[in-house]
Amino acid sequence: MDMIARIIAIIVEVIILAAITYAVLNGVRLAILDMGIKPRYDRFITVTIVALGFILVVFFIAHLTAFYP
Numbered sequence: 001m002d003m004i005a006r007i008i009a010i011i012v013e014v015i016i017l018a019a020i021t022y023a024v025l026n027g028v029r030l031a032i033l034d035m036g037i038k039p040r041y042d043r044f045i046t047v048t049i050v051a052l053g054f055i056l057v058v059f060f061i062a063h064l065t066a067f068y069p
Contacts, residue, residue, distance in 0.1 A: 010064045017060045018053075025049045 029049045033042060 025053050
């Protein structure tokens with residue numbers, strides 16, 4: 001029972017952290033585009049932000065599974 005609670009807690013925390021990461025990185029993307037970057041770079045910026053978000057979520061998963069009590 002304790003193992004199931006740990007797994008559920010990790011899943012919930014990863015979902016929350018992924019949502020926060022999405023919001024922050026989307027804000028960064030919008031700020032970059034508001035600074036006057038040409039719209040043709042929008043796809044490159046989006047792909048870069050998505051890759052960074054994926055790396056962060058993988059880090060969160062690794063961190064939570066290694067250090068969660």
